[in-house]
Amino acid sequence: RQGRDRLHSHLRTDQSARCRGRQRRTDIARLSNATLAALGTGTGAGADAHHGTAAAPQSLLPRGDVRPGIVHLGLGAFARAHTAVFTENAMLASGDFSWGIVGVTQRSDTVARQLAPQDGLFTVAERGAGAAPLRVVSSIVEAISGRDRPDTVVDRIAAAATRVVTLTVTEKGYRIDPQTGSLNTADEQVQADLAGNPPQTAIGQIARGIQQRSRTGAGPLTVLSCDNLPANGKLTGTLVRAFAAALPAAESGPLLAWLDANVTFPSTMVDRMVPATTDGDLDAVEHELGLRDEAAVVAEPFMQWVIEDTFAAGRPAWEEAGALFSTDVAAWEAAKLRLLNASHSMLAYLGLATGKTTIADAVGENAFRLACSRMMAGDALPVIELPDGLDGETYCANVLERFANPALGHTTAKVGSDGSQKIGLRLLTTIRANLDAGREPLWAALAVAAWMHHVASTPTADLNDPLAAELHAALPDTRTAATVVPALLGFGGIFDPELAAHRGFADLLLHWYRIIDTQGLDGLRNEINHG
Ligand code: CS2
Secondary structure (H helix, E strand, C coil), X not given: CHHHHHHHHCECCCHHHHHCCCCCCCCCEECCHHHHHHHHHCCCHHHCCCCCCCCCXXXXXXXXXXXXXXXXXXXXXXXXXXXXXXXXXXXXXXXXXXXXXXXXXXXCCHHHHHHHHHCCCEEEEECCCXXXXXXXXXXXXXXXXXXXXXXXXXXXXXXXXXXXEEECCCHHHHCECCCCCCECCCCHHHHHHHCCCCCCCHHHHHHHHHHHHHHHCCCCEEEEECCCCCCHHHHHHHHXXXXXXXXXXXXXXXXXXXXXXXXXXXXXXXXXXXXXXXHHHHHHHHHHHCCECCCCEEECCCCEEEECCCCCCCCCCHHHHCCEECCCHHHHHHHHHHHHHHHHHHHHHHHHHCCCCEHHHHHHCHHHHHHHHHHHHHHHHHHCCCCCCCCHHHHHHHHHHHHCXXXXXXXXXXXXCCHHHHHHHHHHHHHHHHHHCCCCCHHHHHHHHHHHHHHHHCCHHHCCCCCHHHHHHCCCCCCCHHHHHHHHHCCCCCCCHHHHXXXXXXXXXXXXXXXXXXXXXXXXXXXXXXX
């Protein structure tokens, strides 16, 4: 009777489903500790005759024993499908349950709202060959909207039990000034955080949390960036220090001294392809799990994590979950960024230019697959130093195979978003190294030209990029290769003056842009196959 009431109290009356304007069944219980437990005993909605396969009980953590030890900033799909899974596996393998995750959403409160009625539980549905059965993940112990509860975020970072802060806030979340490579102190939100308002930026949250730790004697802390940025740990340390240095002298001196003595910033390389969850994915999970999970994520089966082992106050036994600890993380990260992420971006923009909706569709086009192979083998591999244990050819072949996963539904629009923040790290580093060595980066230039075409041919409101307005302000009304290429090359936030002035590079961009713009897919096929 009591169980039944609890089940009813979890019946989904979710706003978001209504907002999506679809007629849904309302007799499916929402995922939570109680409904999942009831599912295991066969008394819950999961055993409901309407649903074919009620999932088997999961290897969940003993939730009553899990204590918070990590604050995670940026509770997007990637963090749930990667970091939360590794941490849960580490806790399960080691029996050390002191690494529960307090998750913080950044700009939008959606995920915090989705997880709250679910006791932090969510499902990971692997898609593609070798996919594991559906899995409910239980390592998130609290979900907070950073936008709405910034002081709570600072308190959680400052709590003595917190020993690690992890973050996945995407490239733009770091507020980097492209000219200096350090913190953009001209950014409005950074300025507000510096002025002492409850912090809204990730760097502000971290700095204020550390400041509070320094005042309360909460002990050392590790800040672990898990975003696709080169030397992400070192970079994050630089940004947090720049924030501290920009505070009034009475604050900055003590904070910088405490930081130097108590906080470490290891670098990491993270890898798992995680598309945005669709309504169809949520319905499929509901059908399979027998419970409604508004926070479910889908992901490819592959996942990898390479971490530098410089933790200030302990860490989960992530190695027991398959993470690799290495002293050479920078090399792993460079390889991943300039091989995997670079070709991902290339496929996204070639796909967007030719009407291909998913990365799998784009890599299914032989010419595009060939262009990626050549970019990786011809442009990138010769100018990067691979870490021990990574075979370049095998890595590139595996990457293309992962892109081809037909079940993933990773959209070219998603991967193509925020290009202004990505192409420099993924492609321009490779292009510069080739030009410096007197080589022609033909294929990497194709990717940049395809990005330029995407920027120039997408209406401002639809261009998913934090610099959309600025990029479009730099463009003339008549958009051809001859006008767009020089205009975007002159965009200082992306191209440095030397690269912008390189005649050979500009010619390559003009060549490819013309083909994309005037000949479309047929022209590209022809040119790539004979290139
Ligand atoms: C992608 C990455 O959206 C993107 O920019 O290239 O999110 C990519 O899927 C991951 O880095 C894979 O680990």
